[in-house]
Structure formats: C-alpha cells, structure tokens
Amino acid sequence: MSFLLRLCALAAAAATPIPAAELPSLPDAVTSFGGVISQGRLYTYGGHLAGAHSWSLETTSGKLRALDLQQPTTWVDLPGGPPVQSPGLTEAAGKIYLVGGMQPQNEKGKPAVLKSLDHALVFDPATKSWTDLPKLPEARSSHDIAVLDGKLYAVGGWPLDTSKDAPEKEADDRHHVRTFHNTSLVLDLANPSSGWQSFPQPFERRALAVVANSGKLYAIGGMDAKNELSNAVDVYDVASKSWSKIQDLPAEGKVKSFAVAACALDGRVIASPRGGKIFALSSDNTWSEVAKLSGSRFFHQLEPWNHSVIALGGTTGDKPLNTVEIVTIPAPAKTAGKAD
Template sequence: MRSRIACLFAVVLAAPAGAAEPKAPEVPPLPKAVASFGAVACDGHLYVYGGHAGKTHSYDTESVLGTFHRVKLDGGTTWEELPAGPRAQGMNLVAHKGKVYRVGGMQPKNKPGTPSDNHSLADCARFDPKSGKWEDLPALPAGRSSHDVVVAGDTLVVVGGWQMKGKGEKSVWHTTALLLDLNAKEPKWESVAQPFQRRALTATAVGTKVFVLGGLGADGKPTDVFDVETKKWSTAPALPAEGKKAMAFSPSAATVNGRVIVNTVAGPVYRLTEKGDGWEKVGTAETPRMVARMVPFGPTSVALIGGASPDEGNVAGIEIVKLAEKGTPVAAPAKP
C-alpha cells in the first residue's frame, strides 16, 4: 500500500503545469436519501438497511423503509438490491466474520396522514452474503430503537435506546446494555447495567472497549466506555462543543487504525488522542449531517453516509473525508 502511495505522489510531482489533479475517491449516492438507517462495511462492500425517507418527526408505513442494498467500496458504481426485511429506522448494522447483523429499530404501524403509532422492534437477524439469505437470531428481551450496536471481538453489544410501545403509550428508556456471544452454538442475550439512559447516540469499538458517544442530552458529559472482558464501565473525554449547542445529538463514529473517529452535526471530524485524554480535529464534512453513518474508507479516510442536513433535509450523498495525519487539539467543553 505504501509503495502505491509513493508512486502516486511521484506521478503528481512529475505532472506538467495545468494538469488535472487526481480525482478524489467516490462512492455512488444512496439509492434513496435517508436518515436514521443502518450501515456497515463488510468484505469490501458497504451495506445499508432501512431508514427514514420522510420529513423530520413524521413517520408512517411508507416513509420508513425495509430495503437492503450494497455497493463495492473500491470503484463500485451501482448499488445491488438485496433481500429486504422489516421496515425499520433508528437501528444499525454490524459485521462479524463476513456476515451482516441487524438489531432492533422503530417501525410505524400507521398509514400516511394518520396519527403516529410507532413501535420498537425486538428483531435480530444475520445476513449471509454467500447464501443471500437472512437468518433469525434470538430476539432482544424487549423492543429497542434509537440505540446503537457494535461488535467487540466476538461479542455483539447493544447500548442505549428506548422502547416505543405505540400510540398513546409512554416510551420506556433502557437502563441496560445487551451482550450476545456470536461464537456460541446457542447464543443468549445477557443484560448489563449501563450508567446512563440515553438515545440518539453512536458507538464504536476499539479492541475490547466500546465507546458510547453523544446522545440526546449528552452535551458536555463524559463519554461512557464499556469493556466487554471486565464488564465494567469507565469514562473518556466529552465530545467537543465548538461553541455550539446540541452537538452530541446523533453523531456518527467509526474506528480507524485503532482510534475513535466521530463527526457531529457542526461539521468537524474529530479523533480521540492517542492517550485518550482529549480530542483533535482531523477533518471537516462539506455537508454537515446528523442521524448519519460513518464507516472506515481505507487506512486514512472515512465515508460519511446519508443522514439529515440542517439545511438540506435528508441526504443521499456519501462524502469521503481524508483524515489529517496530525490533528489540531480541541479544548474540552464546559461542564454542564
């Protein structure tokens, strides 16, 4: 890989004046502009599932999708349609040993133009790209949406979220994280107390540690970190504030070269310092977005996928952000 980069650099230096610069890598736009969907990179493909294609806070059986697609990350030009599943938004995908997992989500029962009737799903399923089929896994102990899910080692971890019970019913905030051993012959969900009640958050794993970032009401509060081996919680620095409010609402995150990367609706892309004691700015999104997804794109970039822009509404575009090798330190936010 290093030799390829060195060769490309040499070609650029030798190019005559006025020659066009090398074209930045691209991934085709999503089949439909969506927010609050699931996405994961697996074996050279980007997979996306479900999401909300309607107006903000307006949900029905048509605006929430159950579609499933993938595209090659290296030079792919066309999305491939895969077997669909239940309509769901407020969920995510993860990958483990070449298979794709989806967990929970929110599904409206009401038709367009009728009062909202939103229900959190307990579904958990695994997609095998080789067979092209979904396989049901043990359901969650209770419906869950507006959560996030990651894989740390061989453990699937679900954090945050709430259970929506439908029209006229009060939603219940989850107080536990859930663990599922993906190597077990008969996997069973294990509940672990979590030190917060939060939704609209994001998470990413570094080794055995799961970093739970942001969420509704999390501005200025420390990042929660769960170790799947010790099953203990600790904290890391709060997300930067950049002088704006509500930056912790529904960010996106990924792990690149063993480092936590996060993007907030303000636009900046941050990286947790090597010592884990602060944040540094390593890039900026051209299109600020929330309820979006992020996946690694090679060893030095991330792909920002879909989401909702404060100015443009739902976004179909996928933006590749090159991460600075040396970041710019960011001041810690004021304590709430």
C-alpha cells in the same frame, strides 16, 4: 519497463481504491438508517425517507443495499427485511447483523404510532439470505450495536411504543420523561442459542453512537430521558467488565452530539457530530479536530475506508440527504523522542 515491472504496476493500479469523488450517491435520500463496511463492500439498511417528524410505514425503508468499494459504480439491491429506522447494523466474519429499530405502525397522513422492535437477524452475503437470531429481551431502538471479540453488543436506546405512551414531545420539552434502557445486552455469536445477556450501563441515552476499539466499547453522545442533549462519552472495558467516563466530545451548538456518527479507523475512534467537524480520540483519551465534512449532517453514517471516512445520508435538519463524501483522516502526529 520490463514485463514483470509492468505487471506489478497494473496489479497496484487495480488494487487502488476508486477516488472518493466517484462514489455514487445513495439511491434514496435517507436518514436514521444503518450502515457498515464488510469485505470491501459498503452496506446500508432501512431508514427514514421523509421529512423530520413525518412518520409512516410507507416512508420507512426495509431495503438492504451494497456498493463494491473497489469498483463503486452502482448500488445493488439485496434481499431486504422489515421496514425500520434507527436500527443497529454491524458486521462480523463477513456477515451483516441487524438488531432492533423503530417501525411506524400508521399509514401516511395518519397520526404517528411508533413502536420499537425486538428482532435480531443476520444476513449472509454468500447465500443472500437472512436468518433469525434470538429476539431481544425487550424491544429496542435509537440504540447502536458493535461486535467485539466474537460477541455482539447492543447499547443504549429505548423501548418506544407510542400506542401505550403519550405522543412524541418536541426536543425543547424538558419536563417530558420516557422509559429508556439502563442495561446493555450481549450475544455470544459462537453460541447464539444461549440468548442475550444483560449488564448494567451507568447512563440512559438514545441517538448515540457505539464504537468497538482496542477491547473497549465507546458510547458517544445522544439524548437522555429528559430530552437533555449530551456530549458524554462512556467507555466499557470488556476485560474488566467496568464502565468509566472520558472527556466529552467537544461538539458545538445546541444539538451537541445528538445523532452523532462514529467509527474506528486505524486504531482510533473517529466521531462526526452535527456541524461538520470530525474529531479523533487520542491515546490519552482527549479529542482533537482532525478534518471537516463539506457540510453539516447528523443522523448519518460514518464508515472507515483506506485511511479515510465515508459519510453518507443523514439530514441537515429537515429533509433526508442522499449525498456521499469521503474525507482523509491525517495520521496522528508522532511524539518527538531522543535519538538512540
């Protein structure tokens, strides 16, 4: 083999991502956290470190961590921020955006006092520093965020404050009603001083996933104000500023698509509800099962990487997980056509 061929082979090997099995586990078992990939690094922020319905400030993380996906040997701690769970986390132009989330106000072992937050911040990995953005018009948690065409969107969620409300009810109490957000928000990242602008959303759901793909926002699953669990998928067309509905995500079980994780991969929306099945949305707005995780999880994160998805954290229903796995997503089958 010539020197030039050997050099090309070495370069190709260096550019090949590390096999999935070598991705390290999360430093902490965590659920209800934020996750995003930016410039080849996988970031996590915040989350819940205790069992289900066991809330306290001590068991809520404010840590920002990163894993280099080209050389994924160790998670690195970066400057953190406010302890928070169920925040919105996304990226744009190499910067990490954190919006809202829920923060317990009580000490460990004390009755839960849960409060949504109105903060919005941006982290610059180049300077390793956080900068404040305009605050939300109203506190918001259990929502999701996405960036599309240079604008930051916050969709769904609720303004939770149990110090002013009745105690948290179990999910099977169908008569309990809370206030949920019925508007979405948008912030122009080219002119953030203009502040957040609101626009109507034709649903009220929390614990949903929001994905930006091909000029549209996809709001998937969640729970409504009457604690009804949902497989619904609402789509916002940014160009026409209009909402529409498409086929429900075919998640199975009584939880449906509550606390679903989703992302955009190779031009398709990919969703991972509890149960382990992974679904892809086709061009005709129908869902099909394309892969499966090794086990069931929800309240997790799903991130796109090298024609695969990385599933991390979450819970099977009680305790948080620290496991990380990657699953290859097959490309859509090509439609047979006539020969030229």
